[in-house]
Amino acid sequence: MKKIYFTVGPSQVYPTLYKHLNQALKINIPSLNHRGADFKELFKQTTNNLKTLLNIPESYQIFFVSSALEAMERTIMGLTEKTSFHIITGSFGKAWANFAAELGKNVLKSDLLYSKIPKETELICITQNDTSTGFWIPMEDIYNLKKKYPEKLIAIDIVSSIPYVDIDYKYIDVAFFSVQKGFGLPAGLGIMIVSPKALEKTEKLIKKGIVTGSYHSLKNLSEKAKDFQTPETPNVLSIYLLNQVIKDMLKISLKKIRENTDKKAEALYNFFDNHKKYQPFIKNHKFRSPTTLVIDVKGESERLRKKLAKKGFIIGAGYGDNKLNHLRIANFPSHTLKNVIEMLKYI
Amino acid sequence: MKKIYFTVGPSQVYPTLYKHLNQALKINIPSLNHRGADFKELFKQTTNNLKTLLNIPESYQIFFVSSALEAMERTIMGLTEKTSFHIITGSFGKAWANFAAELGKNVLKSDLLYSKIPKETELICITQNDTSTGFWIPMEDIYNLKKKYPEKLIAIDIVSSIPYVDIDYKYIDVAFFSVQKGFGLPAGLGIMIVSPKALEKTEKLIKKGIVTGSYHSLKNLSEKAKDFQTPETPNVLSIYLLNQVIKDMLKISLKKIRENTDKKAEALYNFFDNHKKYQPFIKNHKFRSPTTLVIDVKGESERLRKKLAKKGFIIGAGYGDNKLNHLRIANFPSHTLKNVIEMLKYI
Numbered sequence: 298m299k300k301i302y303f304t305v306g307p308s309q310v311y312p313t314l315y316k317h318l319n320q321a322l323k324i325n326i327p328s329l330n331h332r333g334a335d336f337k338e339l340f341k342q343t344t345n346n347l348k349t350l351l352n353i354p355e356s357y358q359i360f361f362v363s364s365a366l367e368a369m370e371r372t373i374m375g376l377t378e379k380t381s382f383h384i385i386t387g388s389f390g391k392a393w394a395n396f397a398a399e400l401g402k403n404v405l406k407s408d409l410l411y412s413k414i415p416k417e418t419e420l421i422c423i424t425q426n427d428t429s430t431g432f433w434i435p436m437e438d439i440y441n442l443k444k445k446y447p448e449k450l451i452a453i454d455i456v457s458s459i460p461y462v463d464i465d466y467k468y469i470d471v472a473f474f475s476v477q478k479g480f481g482l483p484a485g486l487g488i489m490i491v492s493p494k495a496l497e498k499t500e501k502l503i504k505k506g507i508v509t510g511s512y513h514s515l516k517n518l519s520e521k522a523k524d525f526q527t528p529e530t531p532n533v534l535s536i537y538l539l540n541q542v543i544k545d546m547l548k549i550s551l552k553k554i555r556e557n558t559d560k561k562a563e564a565l566y567n568f569f570d571n572h573k574k575y576q577p578f579i580k581n582h583k584f585r586s587p588t589t590l591v592i593d594v595k596g597e598s599e600r601l602r603k604k605l606a607k608k609g610f611i612i613g614a615g616y617g618d619n620k621l622n623h624l625r626i627a628n629f630p631s632h633t634l635k636n637v638i639e640m641l642k643y644i
Numbered sequence: 645m646k647k648i649y650f651t652v653g654p655s656q657v658y659p660t661l662y663k664h665l666n667q668a669l670k671i672n673i674p675s676l677n678h679r680g681a682d683f684k685e686l687f688k689q690t691t692n693n694l695k696t697l698l699n700i701p702e703s704y705q706i707f708f709v710s711s712a713l714e715a716m717e718r719t720i721m722g723l724t725e726k727t728s729f730h731i732i733t734g735s736f737g738k739a740w741a742n743f744a745a746e747l748g749k750n751v752l753k754s755d756l757l758y759s760k761i762p763k764e765t766e767l768i769c770i771t772q773n774d775t776s777t778g779f780w781i782p783m784e785d786i787y788n789l790k791k792k793y794p795e796k797l798i799a800i801d802i803v804s805s806i807p808y809v810d811i812d813y814k815y816i817d818v819a820f821f822s823v824q825k826g827f828g829l830p831a832g833l834g835i836m837i838v839s840p841k842a843l844e845k846t847e848k849l850i851k852k853g854i855v856t857g858s859y860h861s862l863k864n865l866s867e868k869a870k871d872f873q874t875p876e877t878p879n880v881l882s883i884y885l886l887n888q889v890i891k892d893m894l895k896i897s898l899k900k901i902r903e904n905t906d907k908k909a910e911a912l913y914n915f916f917d918n919h920k921k922y923q924p925f926i927k928n929h930k931f932r933s934p935t936t937l938v939i940d941v942k943g944e945s946e947r948l949r950k951k952l953a954k955k956g957f958i959i960g961a962g963y964g965d966n967k968l969n970h971l972r973i974a975n976f977p978s979h980t981l982k983n984v985i986e987m988l989k990y991i
Contacts, residue, residue, distance in 0.1 A: 302675040306877065310674050318669070327657050327830040328649040328958070363710030363832070364876040366859040373858075396858035477877060483674040485710070485832050485879025511720075511743035512713040529711040530653065530824060532832025532879065611675070 301636050302627075304613040305428050305457060305589045309631040311481030317541040326537045336533065337525035343540040344522075350543050350551055351459070353466055353490055360518040361531050362487040365456045367513070368473035369393045370400065371489065372420070372452045375499045375515035376471070378507050379403050382418040382449075384410055386434065386584075387427030388616055389454060394422070410438050419498075420450045420470075426458035429616035431579050431591030431625070436464055443468040450495055457589045460551055460630070461558045470495040476535060479588070480542050481631035486535040491515065546630065554630050561628045561637045562587035568641050575644070578623060591615070592624045601644060610640045648983050649974075651960040652775050652804060652936045656978040658828030664888040673884045683880065684872035690887040691869075697890050697898055698806070700813050700837055707865040708878050709834040712803045714860070715820035716740045717747070718836065719767070719799045722846045722862035723818070725854050726750050729765040729796075731757055733781065733931075734774030735963055736801060741769070757785050766845075767797045767817075773805035776963035778926050778938030778972070783811055790815040797842055804936045807898055807977070808905045817842040823882060826935070827889050828978035833882040838862065893977065901977050908975045908984045909934035915988050922991070925970060938962070939971040948991060957987045 302309040321327070329336055344359040353359070362368055373381055373396060380403040383394040397404045405415055414421060421442065426433050443451050452471035455462055459474045466472070470492040477484035499515040509516065512528040521528050546554060566585065569577050569592050578591040594601055598621050602612050615623025628637070649656040668674070676683055691706040700706070709715055720728055720743060727750040730741040745751045752762055761768060768789065773780050790798050799818035802809055806821040813819070817839040824831035846862040856862065859875040868875050893901060913932065916924050916939050925938040941948055945968050949959050962970025975984070 300672060300675075302672070304675065304677055307675050307677065307880065314674070315669055318665070322662055322665070325647060325649070327661070327824075328647075328651065328654050330651055330654065330960075331831070363714070363879075366876040367710070370858045370860075392859075399855070399858040399861065401855040475877065477674075483879070483881040484678070484877040485882060508746070508748040511717045511746040512739075513717075514746065529713040530822065530831040532710075532830070533654065534830040535832060613677075 298609045300609050300611055301632075301640070302611045303632065303640065304611055305625050305627040306475075306478040307484050308478055308627045308629055309481060311542050311545070311631050313542065313545050314481060314538065317538050321534055321537050326534050329533050331530050331533055332526065339533070339537060339540065340525035343536055343543070346540060346543045346547065347488070350547055351464070356493050357466060358491050358496070358519055358522050360489040360491060360522055361527050361536060362489055362513060362518075363485065363532070364487045365454060365473055365475045366392070366396075368487050368489050369396050369454070371510060371513055371515060371518075372422070372471050372473070373397045373400050373402060374508070374510045375502070376420045376450055376452070376495055377402050378419060378502055378505065380405060380417045381420045381422055382407070382414055383422045384408075384412070384434075386424060386430060386432040388429035389427050389456070390422070390424035393424065393454065397422070410434060410442065414442070414446050414449060418449055420452060421446070422452050424454040425462060426455065426586050426588060428457045428589045428625070431577070431586045431589055433458070433584055433586035435583060436462065440465065440468040450498060457627075458586070460546065461555055461588050463555070466490065466492070476539055478627070479629050480539060481629060482535060482538050482542060486532045486539065489518070491519070557634065558587055558628055558630070561632060561634050562590070564634065564637050564641070565590055565626060565628065568644075575624075588628050590626045590628065592626065593622060594624050596621055598622060598624055605640065605643050608643050610643065645956045647956050647958055648979075648987070649958045650979065650987065651958055652972050652974040653822075653825040654831050655825055655974045655976055656828060658889050658892070658978050660889065660892050661828060661885065664885050668881055668884050673881050676880050678877050678880055679873065686880070686884060686887065687872035690883055690890070693887060693890045693894065694835070697894055698811070703840050704813060705838045705843070705866055705869050707836040707838060707869055708874050708883060709836055709860060709865075710832065710879070711834045712801060712820055712822045713739070713743075715834050715836050716743050716801070718857060718860055718862060718865075719769070719818050719820070720744045720747050720749060721855070721857045722849070723767045723797055723799070723842055724749050725766060725849055725852065727752060727764045728767045728769055729754070729761055730769045731755075731759070731781075733771060733777060733779040735776035736774050736803070737769070737771035740771065740801065744769070757781060757789065761789070761793050761796060765796055767799060768793070769799050771801040772809060773802065773933050773935060775804045775936045775972070778924070778933045778936055779931055780805070780933035782930060783809065787812065787815040797845060804974075805933070807893065808902055808935050810902070813837065813839070823886055825974070826976050827886060828976060829882060829885050829889060833879045833886065836865070838866070904981065905934055905975055905977070908979060908981050909937070911981065911984050911988070912937055912973060912975065915991075922971075935975050937973045937975065939973065940969060941971050943968055945969060945971055952987065952990050955990050957990065
């Protein structure tokens with residue numbers, strides 16, 4: 298039976314993945330020298346295409362790392378001398394704050410977006426869409442925070458909202474994601490989008506003698522990226538596949554992909570808002586994630602997931618303590634409205 | 645034209661790679677949930693098979709990271725409060741020492757294996773086979789060092805000598821490699837083999853308040869590995885492929901693979917020892933790498949590489965400043981004696 302993965306990541310693969318993977322093998326991508334001209338061209342094309350797709354300013358740099366958790370660590374090490382501030386709406390925001398503490402930083406936290414940011418804050422860390430709760434922070438709210446505190450750096454985790462989330466990068470200093478969610482690729486590659494202001498800050502820290510990391514410090518990543526390379530032998534195959542999927546998305550247009558995502562999200566939320574028993578976990582429409590929906594199914598998660606699996610639909614369990622209470626449903630570009638409607642029939 | 649990659653990494657892919665990759669897609673490995681039972685089983689099987697193949701003690705833990713350079717960083721952060729000692733035989737040993745300095749450690753260096761290790765040394769870092777020079781340190785010499793300084797931790801980079809190099813792990817505290825060399829897999833996965841003594845040391849550092857990292861600290865890696873998981877969403881596809889290639893190697897037997905490697909190394913060194921112009925860069929037979937040979941071709945590297953490429957043989961250039969002076973030739977399990985003999989015809 299063909300399976301459709303509605304899990305929140307890894308998730309359903311992008312429909313063209315197999316075609317691109319076969320082509321990658323045909324042209325020997327796994328044997329490609331990461332210091333050679335062909336790799337540099339791949340790096341250049343991939344980052345340029347990503348900038349075009351996501352409307353990222355020319356002056357921002359793009360780094361390849363191994364995961365979004367790595368990006369959390371590199372951001373803290375590279376941009377904080379002493380104090381980071383974390384807005385927490387779920388488990389991933391909490392994890393980021395824990396990493397900062399483990400890295401010896403003074404960690405300030407808030408569960409509200411509208412909190413007062415203390416003066417000593419150097420970096421504000423925000424999980425824009427927390428997969429554990431399905432809590433979505435609208436970008437306007439983040440821009441307003443930056444307008445209120447223009448001297449603070451802002452880093453956002455957009456792991457499970459990209460490429461749907463539409464970002465005006467001039468308000469953002471670091472954004473990062475991994476490729477196994479919205480891009481429908483195998484896991485093992487993280488992407489960081491970094492502003493010139495963030496790179497200036499890391500230079501200042503290095504001059505002060507602060508440890509900002511080693512091979513993957515923001516400075517080392519930046520220097521290698523200027524020459525279209527990475528410090529280590531990277532996941533070249535995944536970079537190649539990402540470039541191909543971005544090109545596919547550019548052909549469809551992100552506008553169309555976003556419209557489709559909205560249609561699917563509407564179908565899903567309508568269904569559960571009108572369900573007599575199962576309800577969206579986030580009540581306030583403003584904060585509901587369109588890309589990773591969390592549904593409170595009152596302890597019936599396992600039963601429903603098994604029932605759906607029999608029909609070929611693989612759905613995510615709740616996160617952590619909510620494993621048995623929640624269903625988590627991804628709404629990524631790889632999912633079709635037809636899949637969504639079909640799947641909902643069995644709930 | 646079919647190409648044979650004699651580059652030192654990424655290199656020629658393992659002959660069964662395509663078959664395993666197709667199977668991985670068929671069973672939806674890219675969509676596999678990294679917190680589920682199937683992934684835990686894959687983790688367990690892969691680490692058990694690796695322990696069997698390489699004769700690693702049961703009490704040692706195996707961690708999945710993203711690259712060997714990451715392993716260098718994690719080793720320094722996790723095992724050094726103040727001072728690391730580096731035995732340097734080429735550019736990769738030098739890089740490791742630089743990372744330690746960037747991480748704020750007191751870095752001691754030596755270019756000789758038989759140097760006196762200063763009292764304050766906590767960790768001795770050795771690149772057992774430096775790909776930049778083709779310099780090979782016999783394991784017996786490393787064991788002797790450990791016997792002389794049993795209280796010091798020893799970490800070895802075996803990136804380009806594994807699975808050929810035969811190690812008695814009781815003398816070693818950390819060993820690491822990446823999969824794109826001896827295992828013939830796409831790049832993007834690093835493996836760390838870690839002793840109980842190393843994990844005790846990292847616990848001691850944490851108790852003293854030393855920063856040992858965050859999501860990929862040795863402690864966090866160890867805790868997740870106990871439950872057959874990784875802190876982040878890992879490169880699941882690559883772990884799957886590694887397990888398959890290890891199983892293939894177990895069928896052939898590592899003894900046979902080592903014998904074949906010796907035969908190919910002999911053919912290569914015999915050819916160049918008897919060549920009127922091109923000579924092995926390392927003169928002393930004891931220190932000559934069987935797995936990554938560096939040949940001094942007196943400025944003719946580019947000409948020879950182009951000539952060989954026309955016949956389908958892709959050979960590595962020299963490293964760094966020696967780009968035009970050296971050829972670098974890998975001798976991994978993916979390379980056949982037939983390939984080697986055919987390739988040498990065109991030099």
